[in-house]
Amino acid sequence: MKADDSLAPPGATLVVTVRDELRRQILAGDYKPGDRLPSESRLTQEFGVSRTVVREAIAALRADGIVESKQGAGVFILPPSEAGPPVFRDVDPDRVSSIIEILELRTALECDGAALAATRHSPAQEEEILEAFQRLTELARQHRPTAEADFAFHMAIARASNNSRFAEVLQLIGSAMIPRLALSREKDLPAPPDYLKVLEQEHGAILAAIQNSDPEGARLAMATHLKNSQMRYRQQLRNGRLPS
Known part of the structure; x- marks a missing residue:
């Protein structure tokens, strides 16, 4: 099939x-x-x-x-x-605090994960991160849904940390990890055009730091991306618009 x-x-x-x-x-x-x-x-x-x-x-x-x-x-x-009990299933897309809580958790987790990935990744893992990034940007440029590709990119980095716990936690968070997917009630909607360039730049900076084996650069790029996400969601939710 x-x-x-x-x-x-x-x-x-x-x-x-x-x-x-x-x-x-x-x-x-x-x-x-x-x-x-x-x-x-x-x-x-x-x-x-x-x-x-x-x-x-x-x-x-x-x-x-x-x-x-x-x-x-x-x-x-x-x-x-x-089958284990559901976790992270009480994320309420109607509450700004619920979305921010997940982003804060991700910031605490993924910055160190990206730094480890920069120094520990194998050539195959680097290829997987690159492939996920290319898929993400391709979908964004075609104005197609990107949330699942976004999840794949972050999961690839977590695996490249070569500490299985990073990927396990992100898997537990699941779709709640990508706020725009939770906020759109599980419908992966295309990102608005004005976000496409930001999406590519922020993820591209993370990829570049990992490819350059630069742990502090990877940590900073991931922190910048996730903190900017928090800022965007706070602002867009205040304005009553669907975040991207």
């Missing part, structure tokens, strides 16, 4: 499409508890998408307690009873 944006529901992305299809197959019994999902390369071929898309779809299933990863063994289906 090929995943195609043209076949996806309005506002859906390739990550959402692959995630939902895998969830459907699991719920339908195609994969039973304890079964191992096909390899990343096989899923990439099956759905006709990039490795980044497959990784983020599986990350979403992990965040929902549907699958678990075992180091060196693969990704396995969990019994329903083992």
